[in-house]
Amino acid sequence: MAWVVLVLSGVLEAVWATALGRSEGFTRLWPSAVFGVALVVSMVGLAYAMRDLPVGTAYAVWVGIGASLTVVYAMVTGAEPVSAAKVLFLAMIVGGVVGLKAVS
Incomplete structure (x- = not known):
């Protein structure tokens, strides 16, 4: 159960990171609200998994999932350019996350 919660918390990390960027310095209400809720739920899930x-x-899995999904979302939406190097390095992050799960 801890792994499921950790993965969901990692997904929420990507949500709050993206919302933070869209909040434009907390000047936009809805992205700021999404940021706050996703941040709290993500942290609670991380704390639960760490039990x-x-x-x-x-922490490494949480950050890896969040960072990877944030970059993938930015590339899919066109906010960040896609390159072979980025895809390769994202695959390395995902491989590291899978490896940490495999040896745990």
Whole structure:
């Protein structure tokens, strides 16, 4: 169960990171509200997962999922250009996350 919560919390990290960028310095209400809710729920989920998983592993997986999804979303929406190097490095992050799960 801890792994499921951790993955969902990582997804919410991407949500709050994207919302933070769209809030334009907290001057836009709805992106700011999405940021706040997603941040709190993501942190609560991370804390829950850390009760059963090693801190370093849980944090690395959480950040890896959040960072990867944030970049993928930006590339899909056209906010960030796609390149072969970016795709390769994202694959390396995902591989690292999978590897951490495999050795846990």
